[in-house]
Amino acid sequence: MTETIREGDFILLFTPEGGHYLLRAEDRIFHTHRDSVALSDFIGRPFGSVTRGKNGTPFYAVRPTLHDHIMKVRRATQIIYPKEIGIILVKLDVSPGKTVVECGTGSGALTLALAQTVGPEGRVITYEREERFQKLAQGNLERAGLLERVVFKGEVTEDGFEEKEEADALFLDVREPWELLAAAWQALKGGAPFGALVPTVNQVSRLLEALGELPFIGLEVQEILQRFYKTNPERLRPEDRMVAHTGYLIFARKVFER
Amino acid sequence: MTETIREGDFILLFTPEGGHYLLRAEDRIFHTHRDSVALSDFIGRPFGSVTRGKNGTPFYAVRPTLHDHIMKVRRATQIIYPKEIGIILVKLDVSPGKTVVECGTGSGALTLALAQTVGPEGRVITYEREERFQKLAQGNLERAGLLERVVFKGEVTEDGFEEKEEADALFLDVREPWELLAAAWQALKGGAPFGALVPTVNQVSRLLEALGELPFIGLEVQEILQRFYKTNPERLRPEDRMVAHTGYLIFARKVFER
Amino acid sequence: MTETIREGDFILLFTPEGGHYLLRAEDRIFHTHRDSVALSDFIGRPFGSVTRGKNGTPFYAVRPTLHDHIMKVRRATQIIYPKEIGIILVKLDVSPGKTVVECGTGSGALTLALAQTVGPEGRVITYEREERFQKLAQGNLERAGLLERVVFKGEVTEDGFEEKEEADALFLDVREPWELLAAAWQALKGGAPFGALVPTVNQVSRLLEALGELPFIGLEVQEILQRFYKTNPERLRPEDRMVAHTGYLIFARKVFER
Amino acid sequence: MTETIREGDFILLFTPEGGHYLLRAEDRIFHTHRDSVALSDFIGRPFGSVTRGKNGTPFYAVRPTLHDHIMKVRRATQIIYPKEIGIILVKLDVSPGKTVVECGTGSGALTLALAQTVGPEGRVITYEREERFQKLAQGNLERAGLLERVVFKGEVTEDGFEEKEEADALFLDVREPWELLAAAWQALKGGAPFGALVPTVNQVSRLLEALGELPFIGLEVQEILQRFYKTNPERLRPEDRMVAHTGYLIFARKVFER
Structure with missing residues (x-):
């Protein structure tokens, strides 16, 4: 079989x-x-x-897994890694048939994971203002056979995301996520989970402030550390070095008023 | 909407x-x-x-997410937490339509995640020898509306798992996973990912030894640490205490010979 | 013997x-x-x-060690823990015969370590504006037999620390260390190490900014995590929970101009 | 001044x-x-x-600090790093006037710290069977001006350490510390702290077993993780990579019977 x-x-x-x-x-x-x-x-x-x-x-x-495809994407940007992608999938409740909005696409590592997990009945809408990243991500999605589940869009306009109260989940991986937060709120269905990744604590503070000014609840900030071990059973020990930081994850839930 | x-x-x-x-x-x-x-x-x-x-x-x-359901399962055992579940989903390539075998079910926290992610076209087969855990897990799956995607089975017999070369992925959460490793090998499709979680380093060593004696490749041992932050933007800092350990994750791939 | x-x-x-x-x-x-x-x-x-x-x-x-005395101090404040005290001693080059200035004293946990390490020929000068903490710390030092090596002083005045270019090392454990930074610079000998501990990232940013405006070099920010293991050799594994955060350590060196 | x-x-x-x-x-x-x-x-x-x-x-x-001298020792072996040295000093109660026994010397990084902290009235006795490491360590100690406080000895003989009930603290940094444990027990004063560093979990298990068979109490196993931050106050974030592992620290106390 x-x-x-x-x-x-x-x-x-x-x-x-x-x-x-x-x-x-x-x-x-x-x-x-x-x-x-x-x-x-x-x-x-x-x-x-x-x-x-x-x-x-x-x-x-x-057969390559999602993990393999993510680790081998052609990249022009810092990608989101499996250690973060795993918890993002669980926190955003990504599952077959869902509609997920993402911005920005970057090299498309998270996009891959979202597309695989929403399945053929689901949909991923991903925004990216840099055309060269969009092209790159499209190539990565195509190679993984997941291109048809993904709608690629360009820059978010003044009117916000085109989806209004349509997203089952929304994720921001941009430099100034607070600028898009009102738009994200509009795009999300009521009660739906919001997520973002930012590399610096200054950005975390700024995003938390912005979240505090809009109807979001259940605010959470976390970081994920992954430690690998050498696999010699008689000399079992962690690898000498590890990734110390990729970014901070922020999660919240949209409500209609507060 | x-x-x-x-x-x-x-x-x-x-x-x-x-x-x-x-x-x-x-x-x-x-x-x-x-x-x-x-x-x-x-x-x-x-x-x-x-x-x-x-x-x-x-x-x-x-609306509760997968994460919420996992954290609120009724439990009689130590559960697998979202920080591990996320990376397990990605490493085992769990996705819509897949067939995943799990042993033991425990309280069913991972089972929930597997069932949601394989979708209505997929299937989770979960083994648990303790009847009371099986009952408990069935209740947890039913409450989440995912019971029909899951096949509950009892103890693994001498003949191993009933599935032979059928599992797209297989996960062991038992005290002595090495005892079930030959059976796991049989149940997996060629090239498919294997995973296990054990709490002690002694078990990691023993499982690595057993993996070394069977046709498995790509052995990997890792642990995931999750650190939460207090969400006051003007006094941003990690929580005072955190979970220091749940378990070690071991992953590998089945091949036909070595 | x-x-x-x-x-x-x-x-x-x-x-x-x-x-x-x-x-x-x-x-x-x-x-x-x-x-x-x-x-x-x-x-x-x-x-x-x-x-x-x-x-x-x-x-x-x-016989109780320094570690034991630190962990058992009578406390009215958050204390600095051995995991930080160890690296502070090494980074600040605390050793027999040195003169070390500290502010604030708090419950005196770090003061104990400084006093023991500078030895009978050395001197610790510690500032604390809250009289009740000063009393408490004096009791803790006396119990450990180290009181005579420590000079207790009150609030730092407008004129700064009374010691001018006298401190072989100086450590700040106060809420707004940037307010005392010019005074700290004055108290330190040329080239001598400066250290501080603050609990929030906002304070780290603010202190780094202040350090950037004065003649300090070799700026360093770090945090120390300590993970304990259960000591059963046949079931070796980390403790379930750990301290996730006490504070961030900042170190620098005084130079005369920049 | x-x-x-x-x-x-x-x-x-x-x-x-x-x-x-x-x-x-x-x-x-x-x-x-x-x-x-x-x-x-x-x-x-x-x-x-x-x-x-x-x-x-x-x-x-x-002026170079102890930390600087440690980080710049000429090395032929893996050295013990400041993050471990700090906690070792505190746990072993190393302080002016003490007698500390160490084995093996290696490149002498810990020896430097011990020698500086015991002061001119104290004494460090360090054993190393490899002559070339001994030479190297002597050079490192000499450069730091601490050579005269250190007694260098060769291999530990069948009769154990030459010091009997003399050591205020003893530290083992050897591949098979359990082989020297009875000798360590003999060398230590009653109640005095014992420490060791080993890189693998298998060694931790083995040493814990050996400690369990001799009159030692207060067994403790820990590891220290040190995370550095980039020092830009407007883009504060951890360094991308860190040391994930140097070794496990084991501590205990000698008692006369159990």
Whole structure:
């Protein structure tokens, strides 16, 4: 019942040295410094298969997950990472059939996660004023096969988001989220969750002030730290270094008055 | 376009003091130490509405999110928390239409998240040998309206999970996950992601050893720390105390040989 | 060569249940809910001795360390904790014979550490405008036998600290450290380290701004997190909860011009 | 009252770009990629002085602290860092006049801190079986002017440490501290604090087991995380990356029986 790898499918290729690469099963040779393997050799074989390279090295092809696609997006901006994306999905209640509004798109890492999770019945509307980021994100969504669920829009105008009381959730990843907060309020359905990510504490303070002036409740600020461990069972210990900061997450709920 | 609260709907009720309660819109009076409000007063009003209590206090009713349902499950066990659930969803590539196997169910917090995310086309199969936990989890799933997507099963037998090469993802939350690892391998489709949560480093070591003896690749161990901040913008600072530990997350991918 | 416990000496008493108490070896009975022991029984015995209670329970008496004295100070304020005190001692280069200025004294936890580390040849000058805190801190220093190394002063006047270019190090633990920064600069010797602790990010920003306007270099902001583990070797894991925040530490160096 | 820089004194030189270098005031030119300064120009000037380079760049010379000496030791091994050294000093009650035993010396970073803190009346006895590390550490101690307070010894023999019931505190930084634990117990005075640092959880478990078999009480395991912030007050945020792990600290107290 394992699906078979078809020509053009994305595979995540693991090398014995522990590297992994997001590639397509196509007519191309993949080289490591020790060996090489024809990517077309995987076609017709099930995901999870091992294929030997020219020198006998085993190469493993698995189906890429959302996590793999996120980590391998082509990027022109700082992306939102899985450690934050996970909690955003849960806090914003992103689920099949929902309508989610996002601004800005950036490289589209969060957009990918939103699009996969709302499913074919759902919809993601994402705003990005920089055309080159929009193009880049569209490419990333297309590669992941999720482009059709996403509506790309440009800059938010004076009239705010085009969606009015339509969003089941809304997320801001922009430099001055307070500027868009009234617009976000308008776009959200009553009671729906709002989220934002900002890198500095000064921005957190400013956004909290703005949230305090509009009908939002349930304000929450948090940060997520992820610590990886080396996987030697006899010498188990954390990695030497870790990401210390990506951003602060702010969440709230729209109400009609306060 | 905001949905209207119907009789029997779950609402998350916010009080002005900052508390929030998962309740139903029904013929019942909700009391705080300062005021009281008839929960039936919310029926017919949109989510996000404010209703005044007997003494004039504003009460806000919003639609509960997955996060709210998870935090308010009735529990007889340690539950998996949103900070872990978020990354589990992303790492296991849980998405609409998928088949996910889980063992053990416990109080069903992760089950809730899996069921919501696989959507009506997906399926969650969850094993739990303790009947009382199974009952409890079924109640929690039913309350969230997600019961029909979940198949509850009892103890894993000598023959392993009933699903063979069928699971798009599999998660173990049991005391001795290494005992079920060969069974988990059998249940997973080729290339599919495996995950587990264990509270002690000794269990991490033991599970890593077991993973090293079976055809699994891409081993990863991590922990997630979540730090909340007080939301006063003029005195922004982390909360005084935080959860220091729930468990270690282990992830891997099934391959057919190694 | 282990010293003998004399009448009136402080002892740290460990009970078999894992509790520990800072007490004096004196004519008094110490009660737990299971047993009791005469504290005078320890007199004349070496530190590290075990004495049996009335019901046979072993009680252990060790000499209290700086850490023990800090954790057991009588407090009327938030104290600075050992996790911060350690790095403060190292960053401020506190060592035998030095002159260290501190403001405010608070309950005297940091004062204790400074006084012990500068030794009998050194001097700690500590400012505190609240008389009741000053009294409290004096009691704490006296109990630890370190009172004579400490000079207690009241409020910092318009003329600043009385010490001019005299302090080998200076630490501010006050609500508005920027108000005292010019005075701190005057009190410090050239090149000497400055430190401060503040609980909110707003205060960090404000202090950094003030430091930027005076001849200080080597600015550094940090926070220290301390995670304890349960000590069962077969079920090794972090404690469930931890202190998430006490304060931010800011360090700099005085130079004569910039 | 600021001391004057004499020929041969160590200075910590700050460049306007934010770098800092541990150097001597001597007849030598120090070059950055933008400018150069004669280090002899600082001789006779007070610490904290600014000296202009050939191209007018300001260079600042301050007196190096313990922290600076630790961070700049010549190293052939992983060193113990200030974040751990601080809490070790406090937990082991290191203070003027004490006798502290350490094993192994390594590059001597902790040795430096112990030697400075015990003062001229105190004594540090440090064991190291690798002669080249011993040499290196002696050089580091000498440069910091602390060599005469330290007794260097080689491998710990079958008879254990030469000090018997003599150590006011003892610290192990070796690969298999459990092998030296009985010897450590013998060397410590009654009630005195014991400490160790190990990098892996497997070592923590093993050491806890060994501690459980000897008369030690007050067992404690902890780790220290240090997070630095960028110092721009208008864009205050943590550094992007941090040290995630150096080691686990284990502390206990010797008692005579249990």
